[in-house]
Amino acid sequence: MKRIVFFIVILFFAKFSFASDTIIVHKDARLDVLTQKQIQMNKLAAMLTSNGLYKGFRVQIISTSNREEAFKMKADVLTKFPDQKSYIIFQAPNYKIRIGNFLKREDAENYRKQITNSFPQEIYVVEDAIEYTPKGNEEISQ
Numbered sequence: 001m002k003r004i005v006f007f008i009v010i011l012f013f014a015k016f017s018f019a020s021d022t023i024i025v026h027k028d029a030r031l032d033v034l035t036q037k038q039i040q041m042n043k044l045a046a047m048l049t050s051n052g053l054y055k056g057f058r059v060q061i062i063s064t065s066n067r068e069e070a071f072k073m074k075a076d077v078l079t080k081f082p083d084q085k086s087y088i089i090f091q092a093p094n095y096k097i098r099i100g101n102f103l104k105r106e107d108a109e110n111y112r113k114q115i116t117n118s119f120p121q122e123i124y125v126v127e128d129a130i131e132y133t134p135k136g137n138e139e140i141s142q
Contacts, residue, residue, distance in 0.1 A: 047103075049129045056130035057108035058087070058098040059115070061123050070095030080118055084111070085131070101130040 047055045062073050070088060074097050077086045081099060089096045099115075102108035108125040116123060 044134055051129065053129035054103065054132040056128060056132060057102045057105050057125050058100050058128045058130065059108055059112045059123055060126045061086075061097040061099060061119055062121060063094045063096045065093045065095070067095055070097060073097050081115060098126065098128060101132055103130070103132060 044054075049055060061077055062070065064070050064073075074086055074088050077097060077099055084100045086097065086099045089098060100108060100111055102111065105125060112123055112125055
């Protein structure tokens, strides 16, 4: 008798343990939109520096220890390229003139190629903390 009860109990549990029920999950499409927005926010946050600026690139025009030469070059840059913001940076003992705010190195390289004929000395792209305001629907790629 015990064997029959034991056998019935085993059959009962075996039936339920091998059930092939299906669960259907209906996901709201807005979750995908929110996920993509969060990914973009995380990418932007990863690009932030400690002082609130973004990691990016600028084109360095000159590095000189002569203060007057540096300020003259900055004025020249402002008159030739009013569309880009220019910066004078003092890193002892040199004054460095940099132009632009570029998120991508390739954008800075393209701009460098455009302006290279205006300056006799070598100009090059440098990493720098840049001023940048993210646009609402802009794709950020690292």
